[in-house]
Amino acid sequence: MICPVCRGATRRLFARHGHWIRGCEVCGHHCAEVAASEGHVARVYDDPYFEGGGDGYPDYLCEGDLLRAHGQWYARLLRRYTIPGAVLDVGTAGGFVLRGFLDSGWRGRGIEPNPRMADHARTRLGLGVDVGTLEGLQRDERYDLVSMIQVVAHFYDLRKALQRAAKATRPAGFWLVETWDRESWTARVFGRHWHEYSPPSVLHWFSPEGLRRLAGQFGLREVGRGRPPKWIGGAHARSLLRHKLKGSRLERFTDGLLGVIPDRLAIPYIGDDLFWALFQATVSFKEFRDAPPRQSFPGPGQ
Numbered sequence: 001m002i003c004p005v006c007r008g009a010t011r012r013l014f015a016r017h018g019h020w021i022r023g024c025e026v027c028g029h030h031c032a033e034v035a036a037s038e039g040h041v042a043r044v045y046d047d048p049y050f051e052g053g054g055d056g057y058p059d060y061l062c063e064g065d066l067l068r069a070h071g072q073w074y075a076r077l078l079r080r081y082t083i084p085g086a087v088l089d090v091g092t093a094g095g096f097v098l099r100g101f102l103d104s105g106w107r108g109r110g111i112e113p114n115p116r117m118a119d120h121a122r123t124r125l126g127l128g129v130d131v132g133t134l135e136g137l138q139r140d141e142r143y144d145l146v147s148m149i150q151v152v153a154h155f156y157d158l159r160k161a162l163q164r165a166a167k168a169t170r171p172a173g174f175w176l177v178e179t180w181d182r183e184s185w186t187a188r189v190f191g192r193h194w195h196e197y198s199p200p201s202v203l204h205w206f207s208p209e210g211l212r213r214l215a216g217q218f219g220l221r222e223v224g225r226g227r228p229p230k231w232i233g234g235a236h237a238r239s240l241l242r243h244k245l246k247g248s249r250l251e252r253f254t255d256g257l258l259g260v261i262p263d264r265l266a267i268p269y270i271g272d273d274l275f276w277a278l279f280q281a282t283v284s285f286k287e288f289r290d291a292p293p294r295q296s297f298p299g300p301g302q
Contacts (some may be wrong), residue, residue, distance in 0.1 A: 005158070013030070016192065016198065017200075021205075031205070032202070036203055037156055041133055049114070067100070069100065071099060073229060074100070075100060084105035087106045088146045089101065089108065090147065093112055095121025095127045096125070099121075109127065109129060110128070134164050135161045137164045150179065153202050154202060173281050181206070181273050182205040185273075211277055215277075231268055
């Protein structure tokens with residue numbers, strides 16, 4: 001299996017949830033050994049992902065207020081770099097993050113593979129949302145911002161998805177990415193037991209530097225990076241912890257304690273393993289498409 005980031009060779013590192021995690025011997029990227037396709041997306045992100053607990057949500061729609069506020073937070077952050085314009089929100093789900101952007105002066109639409117979630121965004125929040133994946137995006141519109149909040153790690157065809165994103169980005173437009181940092185202190189301490197090693201729903205694990213280099217391959221440069229605030233509903237936190245502790249020595253001792261967490265309690269996430277990065281297009285998509293392929297990719301630590 002070749003690395004989707006640099007085309008280098010990968011090797012098996014360890015297995016999680018019945019799937020091998022592979023590491024690139026050239027750039028260090030981690031990816032899941034999963035035969036992913038558009039059908040994979042339909043299976044993994046069907047309704048149980050949003051209401052069945054486990055690695056997903058016990059009730060995604062109950063977190064709407066927290067997610068809407070998250071979109072508003074990013075809209076405020078973006079004022080340092082640009083003015084509101086047209087946004088394409090990838091992996092819109094129920095539309096709450098996109099609604100937060102629109103509350104703050106942006107306009108635009110979303111794309112979401114789950115038909116029920118897309119319908120919620122359209123009928124309950126009044127948003128324009130297409131059912132589908134970024135890899136299969138057919139629209140020709142171009143946007144000032146492509147937002148990929150908690151989605152880049154889930155792309156079944158990483159390079160095709162980012163090529164579509166580049167095509168949808170206006171000259172000097174932006175990508176906003178939020179994802180998890182496999183080189184963070186939290187990830188290093190937990191190693192193979194880090195909570196984000198959860199294939200097959202998660203397929204890629206980035207470092208900030210690796211993501212910067214990857215965006216550069218598509219004609220974008222990093223202009224900002226940081227750690228966002230993150231709040232989790234009590235029911236979601238309880239469900240995730242029970243799933244992660246299942247079968248461990250801690251499961252029996254923590255089950256009763258987790259049961260007292262109120263469902264709607266907003267709990268701040270205090271880990272250091274979540275980051276956002278903002279990238280700006282430095283060339284047009286035509287220039288990117290017509291340029292010769294970039295051959296070199298520095299190895300880990302270079």
